[in-house]
Amino acid sequence: xxxxxxxxxxxxxxxxxxxxxxxxxxxxxxxxxxxxxxxxxxxxxxxxxxxxxxxxxxxxxxxxxxxxxxxxxxxxxxxxxxxxxxxxxxxxxxxxxxxxxxxxxxxxxxxxxxxxxxxxxxxxxxxxxxxxxxxxxxxxxxxxxxxxxxxxxxxxxxxxxxxxxxxxxxxxxxxxxxxxxxxxxxxxxxxxxxxxxxxxxxxxxxxxxxxxxxxxxxxxxxxxxxxxxxxxxxxxxxxxxxxxxxxxxxxxxxxxxxxxxxxxxxxxxxxxxxxxxxxxxxxxx
Amino acid sequence: xxxxxxxxxxxxxxxxxxxxxxxxxxxxxxxxxxxxxxxxxxxxxxxxxxxxxxxxxxxxxxxxxxxxxxxxxxxxxxxxxxxxxxxxxxxxxxxxxxxxxxxxxxxxxxxxxxxxxxxxxxxxxxxxxxxxxxxxxxxxxxxxxxxxxxxxxxxxxxxxxxxxxxxxxxxxxxxxxxxxxxxxxxxxxxxxxxxxxxxxxxxxxxxxxxxxxxxxxxxxxxxxxxxxxxxxxxxxxxxxxxxxxxxxxxxxxxxxxxxxxxxxx
Numbered sequence: 001x002x003x004x005x006x007x008x009x010x011x012x013x014x015x016x017x018x019x020x021x022x023x024x025x026x027x028x029x030x031x032x033x034x035x036x037x038x039x040x041x042x043x044x045x046x047x048x049x050x051x052x053x054x055x056x057x058x059x060x061x062x063x064x065x066x067x068x069x070x071x072x073x074x075x076x077x078x079x080x081x082x083x084x085x086x087x088x089x090x091x092x093x094x095x096x097x098x099x100x101x102x103x104x105x106x107x108x109x110x111x112x113x114x115x116x117x118x119x120x121x122x123x124x125x126x127x128x129x130x131x132x133x134x135x136x137x138x139x140x141x142x143x144x145x146x147x148x149x150x151x152x153x154x155x156x157x158x159x160x161x162x163x164x165x166x167x168x169x170x171x172x173x174x175x176x177x178x179x180x181x182x183x184x185x186x187x188x189x190x191x192x193x194x195x196x197x198x199x200x201x202x203x204x205x206x207x208x209x210x211x212x213x214x215x216x217x218x219x220x221x222x223x224x225x226x227x228x229x230x231x232x233x234x235x236x237x238x239x240x241x242x243x244x245x246x247x248x249x250x251x252x253x254x255x256x257x258x259x260x261x262x263x264x265x266x267x268x269x270x271x272x273x274x275x276x277x278x279x280x281x282x283x284x285x
Numbered sequence: 286x287x288x289x290x291x292x293x294x295x296x297x298x299x300x301x302x303x304x305x306x307x308x309x310x311x312x313x314x315x316x317x318x319x320x321x322x323x324x325x326x327x328x329x330x331x332x333x334x335x336x337x338x339x340x341x342x343x344x345x346x347x348x349x350x351x352x353x354x355x356x357x358x359x360x361x362x363x364x365x366x367x368x369x370x371x372x373x374x375x376x377x378x379x380x381x382x383x384x385x386x387x388x389x390x391x392x393x394x395x396x397x398x399x400x401x402x403x404x405x406x407x408x409x410x411x412x413x414x415x416x417x418x419x420x421x422x423x424x425x426x427x428x429x430x431x432x433x434x435x436x437x438x439x440x441x442x443x444x445x446x447x448x449x450x451x452x453x454x455x456x457x458x459x460x461x462x463x464x465x466x467x468x469x470x471x472x473x474x475x476x477x478x479x480x481x482x483x484x485x486x487x488x489x490x491x492x493x494x495x496x497x498x499x500x501x502x503x504x505x506x507x508x509x510x511x512x513x514x515x516x517x518x519x520x521x522x523x524x525x526x527x528x529x530x531x532x533x534x535x536x537x538x539x540x541x542x543x544x545x546x547x548x549x550x
Contacts, residue, residue, distance in 0.1 A: 003510065045299050095353070095354070095355045096353050099355060100355045100356075129368070165392060167388055167390060167392045168392045168394070168395075169353070170350055170353070170386075170388060170392075171379060171392045171394065171454070171457075172394070173350055173353060173390065174348060174350060174381060174385060174386035174387075174388070174403045175381070175385070175404060175408070175457065175458070175461055176378045176379065176380075176381035176382035176405065176408070176409060176461060177378060177384075177408060178378050181408060185394055185395065188395050189395045226289070278395070279441065280394075280395045280397060280400070280441040280442070281395045281443075
């Protein structure tokens with residue numbers, strides 16, 4: 001066989017190996033969670049909607065509604081704030097608002113922040129908490145998650161807006177739009193890309209334990225107000241999975257299942273929304 | 286040309302680009318050098334010249350679109366209808382309302398066909414309802430698009446053919462009710478039938494508007510233009526009535542360009 005065909009063959013095998021190395025463990029994880037977690041939820045669907053009993057982590061009495069709500073209370077406001085700010089920053093980074101030299105350095109900073117371990121954000125917010133003499137609370141957790149999601153959403157929105165043809169912006173300006181009006185048109189055009197970024201940012205936020213554990217504390221009661229401590233699903237899963245009681249360990253699967261389900265639902269909802277909103281964007285359907 | 290006939294007056298205009306790494310670090314590139322130009326009002330003026338001579342740059346200084354680019358230096362004065370458009374207190378959106386631009390390739394807004402034409406009147410004059418419907422209809426009729434789209438006004442504009450999109454973009458520009466219309470090689474992306482339609486339209490527009498078009502199709506410029514500006518390497522070489530320019534150009538470079546013997550034409 002000729003060398004180039006052999007090369008082609010080898011390359012194909014390599015691609016196959018890489019794909020299976022990633023997908024097989026992924027499928028095992030998802031499968032296990034769905035099967036084991038699903039079983040717990042089918043046997044006892046109440047765990048999802050029942051507040052925890054006073055000795056939940058020992059006996060598994062009650063359910064883990066506190067963490068489900070805690071996660072939602074943490075992640076939804078954080079994602080909303082980060083999306084609004086991220087969209088603004090992404091617009092600012094474009095050539096009509098700032099020189100490309102400055103935006104280049106901001107982009108580098110954002111890329112570095114993107115790769116920063118989330119515990120760093122947690123400690124940062126914790127430092128502020130100590131400084132103002134405040135205990136860990138929902139608000140602090142939201143702040144930490146916002147910081148965590150911001151660089152991700154911003155960079156995605158930035159790239160999506162940068163990919164909008166320059167001529168479209170010119171077309172808007174030529175009609176006599178203000179920069180804000182032009183940005184709205186551009187934003188609508190870039191919407192699918194921006195939403196993708198929001199989803200990825202949110203996925204990162206909802207699955208993150210490190211930034212929450214330092215800032216929101218760990219609570220095993222239902223979430224109260226903005227200044228009460230809450231817990232999030234990943235923290236709960238950690239607690240459940242390290243429990244020595246089999247019932248509680250079983251609940252870890254159910255919690256993981258719920259987490260996947262929440263992400264799935266939010267994903268589906270936003271895709272539906274994008275389809276509605278980008279009816280007129282070429283290739284948006 | 287007497288002062289009254291002048292629609293656009295350009296005095297000592299210098300444009301430089303620069304600072305980009307790929308353009309050689311901090312060295313600035315001169316795009317337009319010392320342009321002094323009178324463009325007649327209510328006539329069709331064609332800016333011609335070889336590629337890269339600064340035609341589009343000149344056109345885009347007239348509605349201040351050039352300054353949205355990064356790192357562009359603009360010096361000099363431009364008067365449209367006697368008004369200094371680069372005056373510090375001039376609101377740019379208001380200027381662009383008066384000076385419409387249609388680009389080389391059509392870029393419909395991400396909206397319906399109706400929404401594209403209605404966008405300008407909506408933002409500038411806050412029009413709604415029937416009044417807006419009338420404007421949309423009359424503008425689409427003027428660009429000869431109404432018959433083709435009247436049953437699908439609410440469909441995405443991106444679904445039209447390129448030729449239709451270009452006429453839609455013209456309708457969108459007309460709906461704002463500008464005084465000056467700038468056209469940057471508007472027919473270059475179109476098939477012959479569509480370009481003919483657009484050319485007819487430009488001919489009809491020049492009665493009521495000051496039309497400035499960039500073209501690198503000499504025959505087109507000859508067919509349409511009343512007045513010609515010939516640019517070469519960022520400088521104005523010759524200006525004058527189209528008829529005279531094409532029959533007996535006074536400058537050696539113009540002669541060469543018209544004959545098509547200039548390198549890079």
